[in-house]
Amino acid sequence: MVAETLDPFRDPALAKALAREMGSIDAGGGRAFMYVCGTHEHTISRAGIRSLLPQRVRLIAGPGCPVCVCPARDIDLAIEAARRENVIVATFGDMFRVPSSASSFEKTRAEGFDIRVVYSPLDAVHLARENPHAEVVFMAVGFETTAAPIAAALADGPPPNFSIIPSLRLIPPALRFLLERNAGPIDGFILPGHASVVIGLTGYGFLEAEYGVPGVITGFEPLDILLAVRELLIQKASGLPGRVVNLYRRVVHDEGNVKAREILSRVFEETDVPWRGIGVIPRSGLALREEFGRFDAARKLGLRGRADGIDVPPGCLCHGVILGEVEPEDCPLFGSACTPRSPAGPCMVSSEGTCRARHQYRAVKS
Helix, strand or coil, rough: CHHHHHHHHHHHHHHHHHHHHHHHHCCCEEEEEEEEEEHHHHHHHHHHHHHHHCCCCCEECCCCCCHHHHHHHHHHHHHHHHHCCEEEEEEHHCCCCCCCCCHHHHHHHHCCEEEECCCCCCCHHHHHHHCCCEEEEEEEECCHHHHHHHHHHHHCCCCCCCEEEEEEECCHHHHHHHHHHHHCCCCCCEEEEHHHHHHHHHHHHHHHHCCCCCCCEECCCHHHHHHHHHHHHHHHHHHCCCEEEEECCCCCCCCCCCHHHHHHHHEEEEEEEEEEEEEEEEEEEEECCCHHHHHHHHHHHHCCCCCCCCCCCCCCCCHHCCCCCCHHCCCCCEEEEEECCCCCCCCHHHCCCCHHHHCCCCCCCC
């Protein structure tokens, strides 16, 4: 039933018709539209979307992969915890092979330490209940979509032997950071469908109110992407200040998920945090409120972290890819010293990583 519902969004004939229509829209000179979701890159690369677009339109990557922007220092803390006696570290599978400063979860487990893959924060909580004599440390990585169930798990009263290393990031402050860098024109944003389920249309109001930059919330099928690009081109052709629109109404409500935002606000507070290879973005992360401070693994276990943390190894351009400044293929390590089997940087690891998607679909012209 779901496949039937999505069939129109995968129709090649409709895609070609949309491409012809976009070719007739006069939106001025070259336009660069940034998508802020790793799943969008997979759709764009897999479906060959770039080959359908007018030559004057570029789609560039943004910091939309939570695993990719997780700083090495956070992974370093989790690995330090794993090396402690009677500690089990739980992590999402996407994090397993992401490089830390000098290792990874995969390599650390191979040394004999107890690191386990879980599929949800509740899995990690169950692990703590099943192992009452061990401290279970959950590597809490994600954007708003993942942060909400993590907050709910903490608010629900997990066992006392459960704690987290929060590495949670927020999308809107990252967009503001990108617009204020002045590193190159961003003519509009293709906004992430997943995070938008939580923050809704209103979460991006500042784009139009303060910057006049258009944004489109859209889904993950080929026609979702093409419809978003068409909307951005129409807005640019109008000459009017940009607006934020929701083209993913089959999933995203304009007001978002109010209950999810309430639980996030109850458990976490906004804080300045570093993004891998990018630097500190003000109020772009979530830290535990004092009421929930007992679940902070670094405080609980006295973790110190590394003073010499390395986010980006020599030659790796992951940070440039995340900022939309370079294409994955421009990196000298891409496809040679850096592959999904042997990743040098985080963008080649996660299923949402831009480099991973380009490598996976590299036979597709883009």
